[in-house]
Amino acid sequence: MAEHIIELQDVTKYFGDNLVIDHVSFYVNKGEFITFLGPSGCGKTTTLRMIAGFDLPTSGKILLNGEDISRLPPNKRPVNTVFQRYALFPHLNIFENIAFGLKCKRVENTYRNKDGKEYTKRERLSKKEIAEKVKKALALVDLEGFEKRSVATLSGGQQQRVAIARAIVNEPEILLLDEPLGALDLKMRKEMQLELKEMHRRLGITFIYVTHDQEEALTMSDTIVVMSDGVVQQIGTPQGIYNEPANTFVADFIGESNIFNGTVVGKHKVKFCGKMFDCVDDFGEGEPADVVVRPEDIQMTSPDKGTLKGEVISVVFKGIHYEITVQVGKYEVVVQSTESRAVGETIGLNVAPDGIHLMKPKYTTNVFDGVINKANKVEFAGGEFDCDVTQLYPGSHLDEEDYLITATGEKLDLTGTEVKVEVGLYDIEISDDEDAGGTTGHIISIIYKGDHYRVIVRTGDSDEDEDFVFATEDLWNENDYVSVIIPREKIKLTLKNTEEKKR
Amino acid sequence: MKLRFSRKTLCIPYAVFLLFFVIVPMAVILVYAFTDRNMHFSFGNFIKFFSDPTKLSTIVYSIVIALITTVVCLLIAYPVAYILARSKMKKKHVILMLFVVPMWINFVLRVNAIRELFNWIGLLGQANYFNTVFGMVYDFLPFMILPLYTTLMKIDPSLYEASYDLGGNGFTAFTRVTLPLSVPGIVSGVTMVFLPSMTNYVVSDMLGNSMVTIIGKFIYEYFGSDWHMGSMVALVLLVVVFVSTLLTGGFKSEENVRGANL
Numbered sequence: 001m002a003e004h005i006i007e008l009q010d011v012t013k014y015f016g017d018n019l020v021i022d023h024v025s026f027y028v029n030k031g032e033f034i035t036f037l038g039p040s041g042c043g044k045t046t047t048l049r050m051i052a053g054f055d056l057p058t059s060g061k062i063l064l065n066g067e068d069i070s071r072l073p074p075n076k077r078p079v080n081t082v083f084q085r086y087a088l089f090p091h092l093n094i095f096e097n098i099a100f101g102l103k104c105k106r107v108e109n110t111y112r113n114k115d116g117k118e119y120t121k122r123e124r125l126s127k128k129e130i131a132e133k134v135k136k137a138l139a140l141v142d143l144e145g146f147e148k149r150s151v152a153t154l155s156g157g158q159q160q161r162v163a164i165a166r167a168i169v170n171e172p173e174i175l176l177l178d179e180p181l182g183a184l185d186l187k188m189r190k191e192m193q194l195e196l197k198e199m200h201r202r203l204g205i206t207f208i209y210v211t212h213d214q215e216e217a218l219t220m221s222d223t224i225v226v227m228s229d230g231v232v233q234q235i236g237t238p239q240g241i242y243n244e245p246a247n248t249f250v251a252d253f254i255g256e257s258n259i260f261n262g263t264v265v266g267k268h269k270v271k272f273c274g275k276m277f278d279c280v281d282d283f284g285e286g287e288p289a290d291v292v293v294r295p296e297d298i299q300m301t302s303p304d305k306g307t308l309k310g311e312v313i314s315v316v317f318k319g320i321h322y323e324i325t326v327q328v329g330k331y332e333v334v335v336q337s338t339e340s341r342a343v344g345e346t347i348g349l350n351v352a353p354d355g356i357h358l359m360k361p362k363y364t365t366n367v368f369d370g371v372i373n374k375a376n377k378v379e380f381a382g383g384e385f386d387c388d389v390t391q392l393y394p395g396s397h398l399d400e401e402d403y404l405i406t407a408t409g410e411k412l413d414l415t416g417t418e419v420k421v422e423v424g425l426y427d428i429e430i431s432d433d434e435d436a437g438g439t440t441g442h443i444i445s446i447i448y449k450g451d452h453y454r455v456i457v458r459t460g461d462s463d464e465d466e467d468f469v470f471a472t473e474d475l476w477n478e479n480d481y482v483s484v485i486i487p488r489e490k491i492k493l494t495l496k497n498t499e500e501k502k503r
Numbered sequence: 504m505k506l507r508f509s510r511k512t513l514c515i516p517y518a519v520f521l522l523f524f525v526i527v528p529m530a531v532i533l534v535y536a537f538t539d540r541n542m543h544f545s546f547g548n549f550i551k552f553f554s555d556p557t558k559l560s561t562i563v564y565s566i567v568i569a570l571i572t573t574v575v576c577l578l579i580a581y582p583v584a585y586i587l588a589r590s591k592m593k594k595k596h597v598i599l600m601l602f603v604v605p606m607w608i609n610f611v612l613r614v615n616a617i618r619e620l621f622n623w624i625g626l627l628g629q630a631n632y633f634n635t636v637f638g639m640v641y642d643f644l645p646f647m648i649l650p651l652y653t654t655l656m657k658i659d660p661s662l663y664e665a666s667y668d669l670g671g672n673g674f675t676a677f678t679r680v681t682l683p684l685s686v687p688g689i690v691s692g693v694t695m696v697f698l699p700s701m702t703n704y705v706v707s708d709m710l711g712n713s714m715v716t717i718i719g720k721f722i723y724e725y726f727g728s729d730w731h732m733g734s735m736v737a738l739v740l741l742v743v744v745f746v747s748t749l750l751t752g753g754f755k756s757e758e759n760v761r762g763a764n765l
Binding site: 083105166 | 672
């Protein structure tokens with residue numbers, strides 16, 4: 001078994017009231033190249049900063065080689081960081097920048113005194129040792145002879161190399177890299193990716209890398225930790241994550257994918273886009289499933305031979321392949337192929353069983369805790385909604401003063417009644433008119449599912465936010481500020497506790 | 504006729520200003536300094552100045568008072584600017600403002616207020632040099648805090664993190680990152696405090712109970728009777744200022760030396 005050099009145990013981090021890391025646990029094997037991947041604000045950089053020691057976890061533990069280092073300051077940890085914007089010291093030249101860590105270092109040397117007794121002394125590294133180490137580090141990043149240059153005279157790529165040299169010259173057990181290639185142009189980035197990978201192989205130390213670029217993560221990593229919303233979504237090898245995404249977020253974030261709502265109709269059989277397909281995943285019969293099909297796993301055939309039949313609506317040349325969008329009934333299917341097709345052509349599509357990935361849908365319905373207010377409306381998720389309160393008591397009705405009369409003729413005041421509110425995925429609409437709906441929030445996620453978008457709207461403040469998940473055919477943008485509209489008859493209420501408030 | 508302003512024509516007002524308010528007065532001072540009462544060329548004032556022990560000691564006193572003022576200002580201002588620049592407090596500009604607000608009140612009034620205060624506690628006339636330095640520090644402190652604050656604010660916080668990351672402690676971070684990077688602010692603050700405190704005789708007159716004479720006072724007095732000697736003193740001051748600016752690097756045209764950005 002590989003040694004765990006870093007282990008996070010149930011780590012949670014709040015910034016003020018803001019939950020940025022939500023009970024994260026995982027480990028990093030010694031010597032591996034691990035990447036934290038996720039969109040901005042997913043908590044990947046915070047996780048890295050906690051390993052470096054710049055941020056302390058609110059709760060949970062960080063173990064280094066089995067020892068708890070959660071509270072250890074950064075200068076006492078055997079890790080070094082390559083910062084996002086390099087953070088080179090502008091007042092020092094290249095040599096002094098790289099030597100910074102070495103000059104802080106104290107080593108224990110053993111001496112023998114006149115009586116032959118051994119004693120140890122904590123000493124600084126000698127000038128000669130420092131110069132040698134700096135020279136070696138510079139050679140490693142291909143910047144020999146740059147010692148006397150000032151930081152300002154270097155290009156972005158060269159500064160990047162100096163930043164790496166400055167970190168690895170200290171011979172850390174772990175090198176942390178916080179989106180180090182973000183500021184470089186594409187070509188430079190590709191070169192540096194390979195160089196970093198090569199450096200990792202030569203140095204043999206653990207690399208922890210943070211990026212939002214999925215391609216970068218797939219290219220470089222031994223292991224990828226996909227994060228979103230402060231939660232680890234999936235941990236696995238690049239192949240594992242690409243081929244077997246754990247949920248729709250991962251499937252959508254890593255590479256291109258077609259995501260459909262499907263239903264398992266039998267053993268290794270799934271129905272989506274109105275057709276039956278063979279698949280390899282085994283789910284319970286009749287269960288809903290999110291179906292992920294990678295564009296390159298779809299084969300184009302003649303119309304009569306395909307399981308699906310549709311019309312080509314767009315063809316885009318992408319260099320090594322064509323990206324062809326096919327309208328199949330009301331679904332849009334994206335196909336990648338080295339062959340091109342003409343727009344307007346009718347073609348058939350096939351998917352091999354191992355190209356179909358089934359995932360348990362994360363969201364099937366929205367459930368909230370609500371309270372009935374004076375106007376017989378229900379308050380939840382930071383807003384109030386019109387609803388039919390008579391559904392709480394079968395056979396009841398409202399009198400002219402808005403009191404509820406039960407089937408047995410009892411008169412109830414529902415104000416303050418706690419209820420469970422359920423709203424279906426297809427029963428929510430949103431509007432950019434802030435006053436149109438019962439509550440307002442920001443769109444935090446949009447995933448295309450062939451014929452509709454699955455949208456998540458987050459309402460309320462960070463302290464007690466609620467998410468609405470629903471399907472819509474309209475395209476919205478992430479971060480749009482919208483109001484949430486739920487038709488009166490679509491709000492399903494059930495009593496939370498049977499203790500009724502009688503008047 | 505269409506009026507056209509080229510860049511050159513727009514320069515004319517400034518050129519005229521420079522000519523009449525900088526170059527001509529300097530020339531007049533130079534001429535007066537090296538002439539006698541009959542406007543004949545003479546080194547008399549020069550020799551008189553440097554052979555008069557009271558004048559020389561006044562120069563020394565002025566420099567010493569200015570130096571002490573500058574050092575005290577720096578010692579007070581640096582921690583304030585550092586704490587304010589590093590704190591994540593939301594209302595820190597309010598605190599910064601409180602240090603600057605006294606500048607909005609008339610200078611003579613402020614000095615007078617301190618004088619009354621010293622009088623009340625019985626310090627006036629008892630510790631003239633202390634009082635003078637106190638008043639100068641009180642007056643010039645904002646000029647030290649502001650440039651320091653601006654330069655310290657500009658330091659990228661990730662540099663501190665880098666310093667910790669590379670094994671440095673708080674002391675290393677300060678001596679090897681903060682301090683060197685705040686030098687432009689120090690230079691600019693020192694220049695803005697040292698030079699005025701050498702000539703501001705209002706403070707020394709009122710708080711020093713007229714017992715403390717600094718070089719500015721000298722110039723003022725001579726211009727009442729002997730313009731030639733007054734010009735010579737002014738010229739000597741100019742040289743002192745020039746040399747001290749040269750020493751603090753104030754003539755470097757690099758942008759980062761101008762840390763004040765006020």
